[in-house]
Amino acid sequence: MNVLAVDDQINVLNGLMVGVQWKKLGIDQVYKAGNAAEAKRILRACTVDILLSDIEMPGESGLQLLEWVRNEQMDIACIFLTAHADFGYAKTAMRLDSVDYILQPASYTQIEESIQRVIDKINARRIQDTYASYGKRIIRDNASFEKMVVNQWPLEEKLPSTWGENAEEDNIQKIKQVKQYIQQNLDRELHREEIAEQVFLNASYLSRLFSKYTGMSLKEYITSEKMKLAHTLITTTNLSISIIALKVGYTNFSYFSQLYKQQYGVTPSEERK
Known part of the structure; x- marks a missing residue:
């Protein structure tokens, strides 16, 4: 599973690189970008599962970046890290289906917990998607089988x-x-x-x-x-x-x-x- 961290402050990015225990979380690759334009280039070229982004950045904001991701129909979960407790930002983030909205300063432990929740959601959804069609077919076949047995079972005998x-x-x-x-x-x-x-x-x-x-x-x-x-x-x-x-x-x-x-x-x- 891969993560892209986006923030215009290089010290914040570097802090995330060394402060978050990526290997413990099972993250294979962590990419980093200093702005939305750079993030888009990485997203086009690489497989990314989780976007960890600041909101207020020069040029395009993190919200605009996520909107672009949604328009491109990329299956990516998003966590926002921001120092602004702005209801408007949070409401827009929710509309764009971001997974979490973390107010800075936040401890690396808190960020790790949020990432772990996202990983659990992604894994659960992927398992669900993998077996969804199979499960529906099994249920349909079982229902047909039970109906056949009930119809043919001797009336004097109990199921x-x-x-x-x-x-x-x-x-x-x-x-x-x-x-x-x-x-x-x-x-x-x-x-x-x-x-x-x-x-x-x-x-x-x-x-x-x-x-x-x-x-x-x-x-x-x-x-x-x-x-x-x-x-x-x-x-x-x-x-x-x-x-x-x-x-x-x-x-x-x-x-x-x-x-x-x-x-x-x-x-x-x-x-x-």
Whole structure:
């Protein structure tokens, strides 16, 4: 897996080169660029999986660079490093599907943790993509097989009891997969259709299954997990409330505050006092 670090300050770039434990993260190659134009040349010539970029740079900004990446349909995850806690920047970064927005000064440990989360997301998505079509075919074939057996099984005989046991185990595993996918994507808006597709289920059926095994609706669980993460960020970091709202997938600040108060009894601002 390869990384491209982009910053107009050479001391910041050099610091990243020696301060981040790239080998420990499993990074094969780290490229560096001092501006967006140089970054584009590298992106055209080399395979890059993660873009680690400053936002404010001479010429094109990091946001403009990411927009170019998206327009070029390059499959690259982006982490922004910036000294500016600007809500407008963060909102644009979210629209362009950046994975994280780190305020400087940040420790190399914090940067490593963010990169590791991105690596985990990339690996999970690649595995999912690799087996998606295969999994759908297996499910389709199994459904056809079970239908054939049920139709031809003698009426006076019971179907094997292990079928029910296997279905129970499968359902529990799917709920675990759903929870894991939600945890990996708390930074953006999640829809049940998208989640259902990840576990090869019908969206309505997934909703019923999730409620049965957790006692919560899918929407309630997602909101609860987002608010837990927001609570952690509010109580353990100096990030602005608006940035935290974006980090858990909300662009409407007042709606975020309303949901937070429903779960914790206070608004995010009151929590900070």
